[in-house]
Amino acid sequence: MRFQILHESRGRVRLRAAQPSMSMEQADLLEAWLMALPGVEHVTVHERVCGVIIVFHCERAFHAAERALGHAGSGTA
Numbered sequence: 001m002r003f004q005i006l007h008e009s010r011g012r013v014r015l016r017a018a019q020p021s022m023s024m025e026q027a028d029l030l031e032a033w034l035m036a037l038p039g040v041e042h043v044t045v046h047e048r049v050c051g052v053i054i055v056f057h058c059e060r061a062f063h064a065a066e067r068a069l070g071h072a073g074s075g076t077a
Contacts, residue, residue: 001030003052003069011057013065017050037065 002018022030027047034043034054042055054065 001069006051011055013054013056015052015054015069017052019050022047022050034065034068037068040065 003015004018005013006016007014022045024047027045030052031043031045034040034052039056039058040054041057042053044053045051056065
């Protein structure tokens with residue numbers, strides 16, 4: 001999956017998957033996978049709009065999520 005960063009603030013990032021839809025199973029797997037990253041406190045996945053909100057408690061967690069999602073710094077991952 002590729003992602004675009006829609007909004008980023010201290011301790012929170014909002015992403016959108018670059019696909020038209022996401023199944024409940026995909027949403028559940030993505031949520032569990034992101035929650036397993038160190039420093040991630042909460043993840044919300046909205047399967048209908050392919051949106052993801054990640055709440056983390058340190059910058060290191062954000063960079064770990066970026067690497068895990070394959071973010072290259074261009075606004076998409």
